Amino acid sequence: xxxxxxxxxxxxxxxxxxxxxxxxRFDVRQVPYVPxxxxxxxxxxxxxxxxxxAVPLTTEEEGVALxxxxxxGGQRGVLLMQSSGVGNCVNMFSLTQIFRFPFLTLVTMRGxxxxxxxxxxxxxxxxxxxxxxxxxxxxxxxHGGEVRDVVDAAAGxxxxxxxxxALLLSQRLIGAKVFVK
Amino acid sequence: xxxxNLLERRSxxxxxxxxxxxxxxxxxxxxxxxxxxxAGDHDRxxxxxxxxxxxxxxxxxxxxxxxxxxxVVITGDGEMLMGMGSLATVGxxxxxxxxxxxxxxxxxxxxxxxxxxxxxxTDLVGxxxxxxxxxxxxxxxxxxxxxxxxxxxxxxxxPRFASIKIDSANLERVLASRDGSFIVNRIRGALGFQPI
Numbered sequence: 001x002x003x004x005x006x007x008x009x010x011x012x013x014x015x016x017x018x019x020x021x022x023x024x025r026f027d028v029r030q031v032p033y034v035p036x037x038x039x040x041x042x043x044x045x046x047x048x049x050x051x052x053x054a055v056p057l058t059t060e061e062e063g064v065a066l067x068x069x070x071x072x073g074g075q076r077g078v079l080l081m082q083s084s085g086v087g088n089c090v091n092m093f094s095l096t097q098i099f100r101f102p103f104l105t106l107v108t109m110r111g112x113x114x115x116x117x118x119x120x121x122x123x124x125x126x127x128x129x130x131x132x133x134x135x136x137x138x139x140x141x142x143h144g145g146e147v148r149d150v151v152d153a154a155a156g157x158x159x160x161x162x163x164x165x166a167l168l169l170s171q172r173l174i175g176a177k178v179f180v181k
Numbered sequence: 182x183x184x185x186n187l188l189e190r191r192s193x194x195x196x197x198x199x200x201x202x203x204x205x206x207x208x209x210x211x212x213x214x215x216x217x218x219x220a221g222d223h224d225r226x227x228x229x230x231x232x233x234x235x236x237x238x239x240x241x242x243x244x245x246x247x248x249x250x251x252x253v254v255i256t257g258d259g260e261m262l263m264g265m266g267s268l269a270t271v272g273x274x275x276x277x278x279x280x281x282x283x284x285x286x287x288x289x290x291x292x293x294x295x296x297x298x299x300x301x302x303t304d305l306v307g308x309x310x311x312x313x314x315x316x317x318x319x320x321x322x323x324x325x326x327x328x329x330x331x332x333x334x335x336x337x338x339x340p341r342f343a344s345i346k347i348d349s350a351n352l353e354r355v356l357a358s359r360d361g362s363f364i365v366n367r368i369r370g371a372l373g374f375q376p377i
Contacts, residue, residue: 030245053245055274058266065235065267069207069242072227072368077242095232098361102377162377 015147015173016041019106022148023052023078026155030055030070030077032063038108038174039080060085061092064103071101076159079105083127083168084120093134096164103136104158105166106151114176124171131166142170187348188323190284194255195220196323197282197330202251204333205243205368208357209236209256211291213284217255218357224371228357228364234263237281241271244279247372251278251333258285258299265308271340272313278336281309286349294349309342317342 019042023031031046032055033039046054057063063079070077081089086107096103110117111124131138137157141150147169154167194216198206207227208214213236214228227243229236240254261283271279287300299305309317320326320343329343358364366376 030242053274055241055245055270058269061234062238062264062267062270065232065238065264066242068235068365069227069239069244070246071242072239072365073205073243073246074369074372074374075242075246092232092235095235095361098231099365100362101365160377 012041013144015141015144016045018148019151020045020049022151022155024049026159027076028078029053029075030066031080032057032066032077033080034060034063034082034085036080036082036108037177038082038169039106042080042106059088061089063105064089064092064095067103068095068099068101071099076102077104079103081105081107083107083109083111084123086127086130086166087123090130090134093136093164097135100162102159102162103164104155105136106154106169107166108169108174109171110177111171113171115171116177116179128168136164136166138166138168140168140170142172144173147173187346188321188326189350190216190286190347191219191352192323193284193326193345193347196326197253197255197333198223200330200334201225201253202334204251204253205247207236207240207243207252207254207256209233209254209260211257211260212352213256213260214357215352215355216284219355222357224367226357226364227368228359230359233260234267236260237264237267237271240279240281241267241274241276244276245274248276248278249336251280251336252276253280253282253333255282255284257290258283258287258297258305259289261305262298262303268309268312268314268342272309275313275315275340277339279339280333280341280343281314283342283344284347285344286347288349290349290351294351306342306344314340314342316340319343320345
C-alpha cells in the first residue's frame with residue numbers, strides 16, 4: 001500500500017480525476033491495465049464508466065497488442081502500468097513503430113524518490129531509457145498541479161499525431177510505498 | 182517430417198475462411214500468416230510478421246471494438262504458448278464474437294522444426310477450458326472444421342477455441358504484405374474509418 005492509502009482520513013488527490021476527464025474527452029474506450037496502487041483511483045473510475053472497457057492483463061505486453069487491435073477496430077485506448085511492467089513489453093513495443101498507431105501509456109514510477117525496496121530500483125532506473133530506445137516519447141509529471149497539462153499534452157500528441165507516448169507519473173507525486181513505520 | 186492422418190494446414194485454413202463474409206482474420210507470425218495469405222488476400226486480414234505472443238490480444242482488441250463482427254485469430258502452437266496468459270485475459274472478457282484457432286504441428290517450423298511443448302504434455306484445449314473459454318475443442322476432420330467454420334459467424338456464442346493437429350511439413354511461403362501501416366489502415370478503411 002502507498003502512504004496515501006494507509007491514511008484514509010487524507011483526502012484523495014484530484015489528479016487521477018483530471019486524468020480520467022482527459023481520457024473521456026479524447027474518447028478513450030479500451031483501458032488495459034496491470035494493477036498498481038498508484039493507479040487505483042483511476043482504475044476505479046474506469047471500472048464505473050460504461051463507455052470504457054477495463055481489461056485486466058496477466059502481463060503488460062498484452063496491453064500493447066490489445067491497443068493495436070483496438071485501433072484497427074476503430075477505438076482508442078490507454079495502457080496503465082507500473083514501471084516494473086515496462087520491461088515486460090519491450091518486443092511488443094515494436095508494434096508502435098510498425099503500425100504507427102496512437103499508443104499512450106501512463107506509468108506509475110517505482111524505484112525512485114525515497115524507495116524502500118531495492119528490487120524496484122533497476123527497472124525504475126531504466127524505464128525512461130527503455131521507452132526512448134523503443135522509439136516512444138517520454139513525458140513526466142511530478143506534482144499534482146501539473147498532471148492535467150502533461151496528460152493533456154501526452155494524449156494530444158498520441159491521439160492527434162499518432163506519436164507513441166509514455167507519461168511517467170513520478171513516485172514523488174504518488175508517494176513512496178511504506179513498508180515499515 | 183510428415184505424419185500420416187494429420188490434416189494439411191492450407192486446406193484447413195482455406196476451409197476456415199471460405200465462408201468468412203465480413204469476418205476479420207488475424208494471423209500469428211510465421212506459417213499461419215502465410216496460410217491466411219494463401220487462402221486469399223483480403224482487406225480484413227491482419228497479418229503479423231513479429232510480436233510473437235500477441236496474436237490473441239490483437240484479436241481481442243479488434244473484437245471488443247467491433248462486437249458485431251466475427252473475429253478469428255489463426256495462430257500456431259509456438260505463438261500461442263508465448264501468449265498463453267492472454268487466454269486468461271480473453272476468458273475474463275468473454276468476447277462473444279472472438280474465435281481462436283491454433284494450428285498445432287507440435288514444432289517450431291520456422292526455426293528448424295524443434296519440438297514445442299504441445300508435442301509432450303501441454304494441452305492447449307485444456308488450458309483454454311480452464312481459462313473460461315465457453316467452447317474449447319479439438320478438431321480432427323475436415324467435416325468438423327467446416328461445421329466449426331460456419332459456427333464462427335455466430336457472434337453470440339463465443340469465445341471459441343479450437344486446436345487442430347496438422348502435418349508439420351514446411352510448405353512454400355505465400356508472402357502477405359509486411360507493411361504494418363498498410364495492413365492496419367486497410368482494415369480501418371474496410372470498416373469505414375478515415376486516415377488521421
